[in-house]
Amino acid sequence: MQLDLDDFKPVNDTLGHAAGDKLLQSAARRILACLSSDDRAYRLAGDEFTVISVGSGHPAKAHRLAEDLVAAFKKPFTINGLAAFVGTSVGISTAPSDGTSPEELMKASDLALYTAKKEGRGRAKAFDPAMLELLEQRELLRRSLRMALVQQQFYVEYQPLAEGGRIVGFEALLRWHHPLLGKIPPASFIPMAEADGMMPEIGAWVLEQACHEAMKWPENYIVAVNLSAAEFLTSGLTDRISQTLDLVGLPPDRLELEITESVLLERTVNNIDTLNTLNVLGIRISLDDFGMEYSSLSYLKTFPFDTIKIDKYFITDLETDLKSQAIVRCIVNLAHDLDMQVTAEGVETRGQAEWLHSVGCDRLQGYLVSRPLPVAAIDEFITRAEASKIHARQ
Ligand code: C2E
Numbered sequence: 001m002q003l004d005l006d007d008f009k010p011v012n013d014t015l016g017h018a019a020g021d022k023l024l025q026s027a028a029r030r031i032l033a034c035l036s037s038d039d040r041a042y043r044l045a046g047d048e049f050t051v052i053s054v055g056s057g058h059p060a061k062a063h064r065l066a067e068d069l070v071a072a073f074k075k076p077f078t079i080n081g082l083a084a085f086v087g088t089s090v091g092i093s094t095a096p097s098d099g100t101s102p103e104e105l106m107k108a109s110d111l112a113l114y115t116a117k118k119e120g121r122g123r124a125k126a127f128d129p130a131m132l133e134l135l136e137q138r139e140l141l142r143r144s145l146r147m148a149l150v151q152q153q154f155y156v157e158y159q160p161l162a163e164g165g166r167i168v169g170f171e172a173l174l175r176w177h178h179p180l181l182g183k184i185p186p187a188s189f190i191p192m193a194e195a196d197g198m199m200p201e202i203g204a205w206v207l208e209q210a211c212h213e214a215m216k217w218p219e220n221y222i223v224a225v226n227l228s229a230a231e232f233l234t235s236g237l238t239d240r241i242s243q244t245l246d247l248v249g250l251p252p253d254r255l256e257l258e259i260t261e262s263v264l265l266e267r268t269v270n271n272i273d274t275l276n277t278l279n280v281l282g283i284r285i286s287l288d289d290f291g292m293e294y295s296s297l298s299y300l301k302t303f304p305f306d307t308i309k310i311d312k313y314f315i316t317d318l319e320t321d322l323k324s325q326a327i328v329r330c331i332v333n334l335a336h337d338l339d340m341q342v343t344a345e346g347v348e349t350r351g352q353a354e355w356l357h358s359v360g361c362d363r364l365q366g367y368l369v370s371r372p373l374p375v376a377a378i379d380e381f382i383t384r385a386e387a388s389k390i391h392a393r394q
């Protein structure tokens with residue numbers, strides 16, 4: 001079994017290493033208290049432990065032990081008089097079914113641990129060959145991702161943004177059509193592309209596509225483009241963006257860049273400079289997925305945002321959940337006091353739209369207005385929207 005403590009790092013970082021060491025000692029004692037005299041426990045490194053339960057004869061016994069270990073970490077640790085909640089996740093492998101060498105067994109329990117952590121921590125998971133398949137699929141995806149750009153498997157869809165019943169522009173959303181696997185959602189390949197350092201190149205391509213596309217729209221329409229953290233941190237970003245705008249001939253004030261709070265986590269001088277430079281160029285900046293990540297309000301004081309986008313998490317249950325209503329109302333007022341616009345994402349019903357309208361939310365985006373559209377459908381959408389001017393039904 002492999003154990004990994006959940007949330008050990010914050011304790012170590014905030015209370016100091018001496019406190020971290022004490023916590024590890026208490027953790028070790030809790031582990032030992034669960035074992036029978038034939039079992040062995042080791043500390044591998046940092047907050048990782050290994051337990052070997054020999055001759056248990058039956059996987060069920062190992063499972064029970066793993067459950068006991070998880071349960072033993074449910075109570076808080078007391079460190080320097082403070083209560084610290086540090087759980088544990090456990091990955092189990094069994095010999096001989098999952099392997100016969102230490103290497104094989106470690107690999108199997110490692111993968112089981114990885115899965116346990118991904119499924120929400122504080123749980124035990126036994127190795128299952130399906131985990132390997134999943135990992136191999138990810139590897140396959142990762143390899144084909146490298147070819148996707150050159151093989152032109154990417155394309156961009158555009159989702160309308162509505163303001164006061166009118167369409168004011170579109171958000172560019174990246175799509176990947178894999179030749180064998182079909183449509184792959186951005187949420188599963190963008191983090192991968194980001195981890196593999198491909199996002200700057202892919203993002204540059206999206207920006208170019210989006211600017212070209214926007215040139216075909218009415219002159220008062222904006223185009224919103226998402227910027228990932230990795231892209232934001234590449235040097236020469238602002239030069240590259242203004243070159244693209246020049247080349248395509250799109251006025252800077254028709255481009256809106258959407259960044260998330262994770263981009264701003266490292267509040268370096270560079271970050272602030274980049275945002276200020278973009279601002280001076282006349283490019284609009286919006287803060288995406290607001291309320292979901294770190295939500296440090298100090299960003300709002302430091303950075304020149306034009307728009308705040310409220311995450312759809314708060315919009316979905318708006319009609320019934322008083323807490324969501326309170327949060328949304330508060331964000332709208334805050335944004336307006338700061339002279340920023342507010343967009344609500346994921347608006348699907350008339351009821352949501354009406355409620356948002358009543359609290360003064362500026363822009364709406366969501367299936368109610370339209371799903372993201374392929375390029376071929378935009379012309380007609382714009383024609384209809386311009387003809388009716390009430391298409392957005394705000
Ligand atoms: P996002 O920026 O928050 O984009 C909004 C997502 O909400 C899109 O998902 C959109 O299709 C979906 N959506 C819009 N209206 C509704 C609605 O009414 N109901 C529901 N349930 N969903 C709605 P999508 O296209 O799957 O994109 C997911 C995420 O991937 C985006 O979230 C964005 O973070 C990222 N992404 C997409 N394209 C790009 C890109 O070109 N570059 C970067 N860096 N990230 C991108």
Ligand code: CA
Pocket residue numbers: 171226258288
């Ligand atoms: Ca976005």
Ligand code: CA
Pocket residue numbers: 288289309311345
């Ligand atoms: Ca968003």
